[in-house]
Amino acid sequence: MSETSVKPGCPVAGERKVFMTGNEAVCWAALAAGAEIMYGYPITPQNEIMHYWTRNVPKFGRRFLQTEDELSAGFTTIGGVLAGRRAFTATAGPGNVLMQEPLSMAEAMRIPVVVVIQQRGGPSTATVIYSQQEVTLTCFGGNGEGLRIVYSTSSLQDLYDYTIKAFNTAWKYRFPTFVLGDGYQAKMRESLNIYDPAARGIDMVPTEPFVGKPGKIGEGREAAHLRNAYSVEEELEVAMARDTSEYERVTPEIIEYDSYNTEGADIVVIAHGIVFRSAAMAVRELAGQGKKVGYFRPITLRPFPREQLQQAVARAKMLLVAESAYGQLLKLVKENLYGGPCNLPIKTILRPGVGITPEEVTEACNALLDGKGA
Template structure:
């Protein structure tokens, strides 16, 4: 019996790899296993190699595995590209149609299954994904009735006949491979799962659900990988709550529409990736100058330009912090888990209205599109804070306007919605006085700049610095952001076995930078390594600029489009000894 196992399916994009993974992992989730998935796919609709890898465990996990136990291959290319990950004694389940061959030097057991032929016997080659799934499920010795239930949920809308044929495809795949193998493989028999209910979703879905819980009722956006799933999720959910999604002509229209709707009092957001964020920069400055709440999600991908639109990167940090011309206050937060994606969206809307600033939620492709298990969300903990939103504005003197940009001790001015009695004021992107009237007065300019820039003084968001610090004087402090946290924790386990003491800090508040909270951790550590998916060490640069300690700091960078593997972090940290 084993506590975890890694499974991967590969083939040409558009031939059922994604649906095979979806149904296979859904059935595992029904049994109560913890799952962590990673999608490798091309920026095209059909064609080109794609693969989905799932790590299955009886305990919580937040990283992909280095090795592989079972590889399901729809073509020889999938074997050639992925077999190197197989551990000694691993298994390849391949379609007999292409006469599969195990590459030289790979110690793996091959099961050539007539996957396509079986599917065609049932009426269509499209069902080869179900044959392949059945073969995998059979080798694991898991109950077919659980898998069949997942099949019913997937195909039920297509009618009973389609469901029955797919269930038959699963059965045939399982029976064929079990006959070849002589029964389920003992070395791949998983310990029983805890059976507890868990959510199983991608980060983008958790972001969308967080938006709904926060009271968002409008999303204006333009489709772009890897952010589009947020839009697709809300298209399905918002109408039932009286809201809507507007697909705009471009990202400039999306962000300006969001600004206008927020000004009108509707909690509104937009989401994009690096290229779209670039187009939004001027409008982000408008939100800062007019002190209008604005929430933007940036799902980072490989850049610059079109770059690697379907690959992992964390290279937009500096753009989010510094991209806007001029100087405005803004908040940048970085979720590090599926749970964070949900709760951080609620906090983003609250912060945006509390401080009347743009809030950018920074995710990365692996966190946004990697499907993972997570605990059910606590809806009772949700609180909505709309800040200084004035319901009854005081009566003004004749010919006087409401002081929408009033100079206040905390820098946050009272806010009214358009049409509110006694709330008339100007709104303009040029510098203005307390009522919004344009002003080029030097004194007014300095007062307004100070008011805006100091409203975030001392801000520290919920869990802005997540720490796992069991040692007061660790050999090594490992710092990361976004999706790197689980990978770092796996590497730390191996380092601990080697006698290396480590602490782990995940920086979730990117801007304003949590300097005071981070410094004590930097002081305690003998050495510091910063893990990030970019080429120019952007997170390390922020740390050095705000907190110092450059002399003890090293960077581990990866910018080939793939997420970090635990072994890569482990080896790099060992080399620092």
């Protein structure tokens, strides 16, 4: 494998507080993580990731290819990973739909691609602004079992942290890894700390090429024959059994969540992504008034923190699921409550394509506490 063109030293020295947009934060995180090449196709609201990246490419010895569509962006990213590079792409909405084809190949061949999704409204072209309607697509898109890892971020700090983490998760476990943001996080500007991973003691998982390794074939190395097609049904079953059991084995290491005040809570609010911020603010305010309200936030939507959710809601009388979609998180919650307290009443705030404010969550909780919302 040829030497990397990446210039030595981390583009982000030490650690510092900055105000920037989410797309800029993703770019700096990818630079700091040592990502070597980005492939991309324009789609709002992720464009500025490419804009910042291309401006920094010559400064830090990175590479970029603008492709003809998201199919190509996904497949070229796979090519970049096969070459042993930390390669990534970013997309949204209809681009995410096209991206599912290459991602299903990455899933089948255990190719550690990293994809940043900045969700926009759907279905179809819808809005270029914001939504949480790509949860099902990102977790389970493709003709397979959804053997991917999906981090749902709720702040620009998260975008920075989890973009770095995504490269390590992908290369450690060899499952395609997604950072699931949204148009609000992409375009808004707020404070965050950017840092050199090494300054926080984060080691970057080393990469290695799948093809084009050094040495002569037959003398010290075998030719790689990488496939995704099988002639016989049973061959596929064996391959899937291997991959699904591996996925299940590493799930406990991967899952992440956050919860608060669930111990004595009558109502547990469940939200992810940027809606979680509103949920958290509302719940903390209500808890501060002595009301029995807590929250649960899945950070990994896939794999889902099933046992942790079941524990968090074990003593609750009611759940409130809030999302900017018409039941995509709700579906995950219901599925993962099975075997636990799955008969709990679930109330919802489902607002596809628009944000949810803390006031709305507070109002809904108060109505439920007063018995009005039942």
